[in-house]
Amino acid sequence: MSEKKIMLEARNVDVFYGEFQAIKNIDMKIKENSVTAFIGPSGCGKSTFLRVLNRMNDYVEGFALRGEIEINGEKIYRKSVKVEELRKEVGMVFQKPNPFPKSIYDNVAFGLKIQGITDKAFIEERVINSLKQVALWDEVKDQLKKSALALSGGQQQRLCIARTLAVEPSVILMDEPTSALDPISTSKIEELLHELKKKYTIVIVTHNMQQAARVSDDTAFFYMGELIEFDKTDKIFTNPSMEKTENYITGRFG
Amino acid sequence: MKVKEMIIEKLLFLCASISVLITVGIILVLLLDTFEFFQEVSFVDFITDKKWTPMFKDKHFGIGSLLAGTFLTTVIAVGVAIPIGLSIAIYLNEFAPKGFRKRIKPALELLAAVPTIVYGFFALTVVTPFLKQFIDIDSFNALSAGLVMGIMIIPYISSISEDALYAVPKSLREAAYGMGTTRLQTAFKVTIPAASSGIIVSIILAISRAIGETMIVAIAAGQKPTLTLDPTETIATITSFIVQVTTGDVEHGSIEYKSLFAAGITLFLFTFMLNNISYFIKKKYQEKYD
Structure with missing residues (x-):
């Protein structure tokens, strides 16, 4: 498996919010078509690092980044990179389901329409495919015109994933995507990740260590803004090389 | 203590009702004189007349x-x-x-x-x-x-x-x-x-x-x-x-x-x-x- 292509590479990345250094000198390589979990206690920098990967922190006041991040061979913090283009390539799913107050159909079609695509048949095909990929199609196919806000939380989150898939990104970032959901919805989304990684590269922040163990191929443990350990998930959870990692996953702190 | 509470309660109610009463009063006064107005001027004229000249000798009341x-x-x-x-x-x-x-x-x-x-x-x-x-x-x-x-x-x-x-x-x-x-x-x-x-x-x-x-x-x-x-x-x-x-x-x-x-x-x-x-x-x- 080691011959998999590197999709995402971070080199010497430091992140500052004003005076505060949130990320300290992180190096990381993430392979294509894999699920990578970011774990660590609250405030360890895992969410910050995730949001750096599609430049979601650009508008945060005082934000500054040093180092280099390369996704799919492109240095994403270069001046010439259009941040809007980057975010189409690197989609994001958030902690709380956040569908637009529009119909189910319009939610999934949103990204395509933003790109200026007007071919109705094309859009419809993408919408249907995306909804099928997240296993939501059978539940909503008769009510595509209904408001997305009428769906349950779990359905809303799958809709948000479908919305991201519709623009066919190469990387999907997920920021604790199941923390606001019930166990059944959570397991549906976890199943989904196994399917999705065949086509996409997935990075998921989670507070739930069992989840990280269940869904990911690789796991990164963050602590106080540093990347303490990054390895195969099996190794991290059965035989971590760092004491801090072991203390955290065995529940001694965090 | 109970009496004091009651008085305050009644006072507050009074204050609240005053504003409502004044509004109702204004509407009543408006309605009353408007009613009298329409005794003298037909409603159709009020709507259709092209002139509004109540202060002239030749009075028109087209709103x-x-x-x-x-x-x-x-x-x-x-x-x-x-x-x-x-x-x-x-x-x-x-x-x-x-x-x-x-x-x-x-x-x-x-x-x-x-x-x-x-x-x-x-x-x-x-x-x-x-x-x-x-x-x-x-x-x-x-x-x-x-x-x-x-x-x-x-x-x-x-x-x-x-x-x-x-x-x-x-x-x-x-x-x-x-x-x-x-x-x-x-x-x-x-x-x-x-x-x-x-x-x-x-x-x-x-x-x-x-x-x-x-x-x-x-x-x-x-x-x-x-x-x-x-x-x-x-x-x-x-x-x-x-x-x-x-x-x-x-x-x-x-x-x-x-x-x-x-x-x-x-x-x-x-x-x-x-x-x-x-x-x-x-x-x-x-x-x-x-």
């Missing part, structure tokens, strides 16, 4: 002329205030640095705090002479009164709309950015639609304010009821007619006197209707975010 004046100045004012007010709201909400937004908002609201007589004077002595350099325009005209009134109601639109935009959950905005929208696309495709009910409320309140505005039109638009939609002409609005009559010496109980109430209740009906529509929209909108 249309006053409505046309009110409509004209209001449309001009709203035409100025909506684009400017909304642009300000979108800029402050989506683009302006946080500190700037905090400082500029109260400054903008000052526009609504300028005494309207000052605006009226400004329209008459600055705006009209300025317009005269470019177009053939009466010394009293609907255009300059409407323009200045538009400036006055900008903060109604910008401030309330901005509050509505600000209330759109951050998660929605992030969802849009996450899909690769630009800031402008975020505003137009996500935050504005999500805040649309609040924005509509702000526009209705501004219209309501413009319809009821008195001083600016009384000073700058003139006092000649004219059934026209030409903004360069001298006109009279419902409010400016009321000012004209109440500041003159009209005999109590005369038909001129009663025409005041007929005009007044027409005005009241319009603002009452608009306020209710905005209340209705507001209520629907609050449900959405609960």
Whole structure:
């Protein structure tokens, strides 16, 4: 498996919010078509690092980044990179389901329409495919015109994933995507990740260590803004090389 | 202790009822004199007559002329205030640095705090002479009164709309950015639609304010009821007619006197209707975010 292509590479990345250094000198390589979990206690920098990967922190006041991040061979913090283009390539799913107050159909079609695509048949095909990929199609196919806000939380989150898939990104970032959901919805989304990684590269922040163990191929443990350990998930959870990692996953702190 | 509580309770109830009673009283008085007015003037004439001349020998009571004046100045004012007010709201909400937004908002609201007589004077002595350099325009005209009134109601639109935009959950905005929208696309495709009910409320309140505005039109638009939609002409609005009559010496109980109430209740009906529509929209909108 080691011959998999590197999709995402971070080199010497430091992140500052004003005076505060949130990320300290992180190096990381993430392979294509894999699920990578970011774990660590609250405030360890895992969410910050995730949001750096599609430049979601650009508008945060005082934000500054040093180092280099390369996704799919492109240095994403270069001046010439259009941040809007980057975010189409690197989609994001958030902690709380956040569908637009529009119909189910319009939610999934949103990204395509933003790109200026007007071919109705094309859009419809993408919408249907995306909804099928997240296993939501059978539940909503008769009510595509209904408001997305009428769906349950779990359905809303799958809709948000479908919305991201519709623009066919190469990387999907997920920021604790199941923390606001019930166990059944959570397991549906976890199943989904196994399917999705065949086509996409997935990075998921989670507070739930069992989840990280269940869904990911690789796991990164963050602590106080540093990347303490990054390895195969099996190794991290059965035989971590760092004491801090072991203390955290065995529940001694965090 | 119990007695004290009771007294306070009763006092509070009294205060609350006073405002309701006064409103009811005003409506009753308006209705009563309006009723008497329509004993002498037929309702059909009131609606269809093309002239409004209660102070002349040849009396006509066609409210249309006053409505046309009110409509004209209001449309001009709203035409100025909506684009400017909304642009300000979108800029402050989506683009302006946080500190700037905090400082500029109260400054903008000052526009609504300028005494309207000052605006009226400004329209008459600055705006009209300025317009005269470019177009053939009466010394009293609907255009300059409407323009200045538009400036006055900008903060109604910008401030309330901005509050509505600000209330759109951050998660929605992030969802849009996450899909690769630009800031402008975020505003137009996500935050504005999500805040649309609040924005509509702000526009209705501004219209309501413009319809009821008195001083600016009384000073700058003139006092000649004219059934026209030409903004360069001298006109009279419902409010400016009321000012004209109440500041003159009209005999109590005369038909001129009663025409005041007929005009007044027409005005009241319009603002009452608009306020209710905005209340209705507001209520629907609050449900959405609960």
